[in-house]
Amino acid sequence: MNHTRGPLDIAVVGGGICGLTTAIALEQRGFEPTVYEAASDYRPVGAGILLQANALLVFDRLGIVDRVRAAGQPLEDVQLRSPSGRILSRFDLDGVERSEFGYGAVAIYRPDLQRILLDELNTAVETGTACEGVDATETPTVRFDDGTRVRPDVVVGADGIHSTVRDAIVPAVELRTLDSVAYRAIAEIDLPPAHRALGFEVWGDGTYAGGAPIGDDRFYWFATTPGRQAETATAAPDQLSALRDRLVDYSDPIPTVVDSLEPDDVVVTALEDVPPLERWSRGSVVLAGDAAHGMYPFAGQGAAQAIEDALALAHSIAAREDPSAAIDAYVAERKPRAERIRSESHRLGTLGTIRSTVGCRLRNLAFDCCPDAVIRRARRTRIAGTSLPATPVADRVTGDCTVRRS
Numbered sequence: 001m002n003h004t005r006g007p008l009d010i011a012v013v014g015g016g017i018c019g020l021t022t023a024i025a026l027e028q029r030g031f032e033p034t035v036y037e038a039a040s041d042y043r044p045v046g047a048g049i050l051l052q053a054n055a056l057l058v059f060d061r062l063g064i065v066d067r068v069r070a071a072g073q074p075l076e077d078v079q080l081r082s083p084s085g086r087i088l089s090r091f092d093l094d095g096v097e098r099s100e101f102g103y104g105a106v107a108i109y110r111p112d113l114q115r116i117l118l119d120e121l122n123t124a125v126e127t128g129t130a131c132e133g134v135d136a137t138e139t140p141t142v143r144f145d146d147g148t149r150v151r152p153d154v155v156v157g158a159d160g161i162h163s164t165v166r167d168a169i170v171p172a173v174e175l176r177t178l179d180s181v182a183y184r185a186i187a188e189i190d191l192p193p194a195h196r197a198l199g200f201e202v203w204g205d206g207t208y209a210g211g212a213p214i215g216d217d218r219f220y221w222f223a224t225t226p227g228r229q230a231e232t233a234t235a236a237p238d239q240l241s242a243l244r245d246r247l248v249d250y251s252d253p254i255p256t257v258v259d260s261l262e263p264d265d266v267v268v269t270a271l272e273d274v275p276p277l278e279r280w281s282r283g284s285v286v287l288a289g290d291a292a293h294g295m296y297p298f299a300g301q302g303a304a305q306a307i308e309d310a311l312a313l314a315h316s317i318a319a320r321e322d323p324s325a326a327i328d329a330y331v332a333e334r335k336p337r338a339e340r341i342r343s344e345s346h347r348l349g350t351l352g353t354i355r356s357t358v359g360c361r362l363r364n365l366a367f368d369c370c371p372d373a374v375i376r377r378a379r380r381t382r383i384a385g386t387s388l389p390a391t392p393v394a395d396r397v398t399g400d401c402t403v404r405r406s
């Protein structure tokens with residue numbers, strides 16, 4: 001590794017979407033970060049994910065957008081619908097977002113995204129190394145559950161919404177909850193042609209459901225229903241049959257999808273978000289992704305914001321001599337934007353989990369009456385503020401950094 005400032009030892013705690021993307025962006029700027037991941041191996045879990053244009057713009061800068069688009073399903077449109085199938089609003093991704101940003105959105109199987117990110121990384125992830133705590137002293141110490149410790153120059157806490165690293169920055173953060181549970185699965189079904197490049201969200205009574213094709217007659221389906229903290233990682237048989245009852249009258253393909261699933265196919269997650277944090281860093285320990293701003297999934301922006309963090313942080317570290325100054329600049333850039341989008345997701349979550357029938361009718365009437373242009377503007381604003389370094393990686397990394405690509 002060549003870097004004129006001398007090697008900076010960077011530990012990335014958490015090898016999820018944020019940690020892996022951060023490590024790739026750092027490697028492309030000449031650093032050799034180490035990623036510590038608690039899971040003992042990468043298993044194909046987690047259903048699908050919708051990557052909006054701002055995530056794709058970052059992947060474009062990292063040189064992997066074509067692989068992501070080829071592995072997933074680029075969407076031409078996303079619709080908001082009532083349970084009966086009435087279209088309340090359309091985003092018209094092909095007509096609006098692709099023409100303005102160059103990309104619409106991609107629905108992708110999460111393990112495929114993970115595989116692309118792992119392939120792009122030059123170093124192997126240290127799996128089976130769970131961080132137990134971090135001491136945010138001048139040279140921070142990361143403690144692992146096997147008793148080992150490392151003392152890197154910079155610690156990036158990309159360890160998700162239940163972050164351990166966060167305790168070294170803001171102790172004992174209490175997550176907020178909507179008292180709802182999210183269900184996600186991949187169904188193998190024969191999709192009608194109208195659904196091959198179409199994503200949709202259905203706003204029902206206390207139930208929010210939707211999905212998108214992810215290619216090869218596979219469909220990524222999700223739903224949220226009232227409920228308490230998930231006790232198991234996959235659905236119990238009675239949970240799945242309760243879901244079938246709730247969704248039986250929803251327009252197709254939802255009932256067909258849910259009928260095709262077995263309980264073990266359905267990933268269950270509690271809906272939680274991170275409250276506004278007083279700070280994202282302490283010394284050279286810094287948060288990124290869900291650890292900093294985990295949000296409800298209703299704006300479909302959690303991973304996109306984590307991906308934006310990754311590039312912004314790597315860029316800031318590469319652009320400054322002093323890691324603390326780099327971290328301060330990253331936090332100043334990213335915290336207001338990510339927390340604004342987290343607040344929007346919170347408001348949408350409150351709307352999406354309304355339980356009274358009258359309240360739901362009024363909400364859907366409001367969506368129906370609201371011009372599409374207004375709903376698109378809200379989505380466009382989320383995308384348009386994307387944190388992208390002024391110039392692409394290939395132009396930036398001259399002189400003081402060496403780009404290493406496999």
Ligand SMILES: Cc1cc2nc3c(=O)[nH]c(=O)nc-3n(C[C@H](O)[C@H](O)[C@H](O)COP(=O)(O)OP(=O)(O)OC[C@H]3O[C@@H](n4cnc5c(N)ncnc54)[C@H](O)[C@@H]3O)c2cc1C
Pocket residue numbers: 013014015016017018019036037038039048049050051052129130131132158159160161162163164182183184222269288289290291294295297300301302303304305306
């Ligand atoms: C139901 C649902 C649907 C969603 N849909 C979308 C969507 O369509 N689009 C979108 O953009 N976002 C979506 N999101 C949000 C998205 O999943 C997250 O924002 C994203 O996964 C955050 O990535 P991350 O890397 O920060 O955290 P994570 O994905 O949680 O990764 C954290 C990693 O850290 C590891 N880890 C945890 N603790 C430790 C430790 N102590 N030591 C070491 N490693 C540790 C974990 O094993 C994991 O690999 C959705 C979320 C939910 C709940």
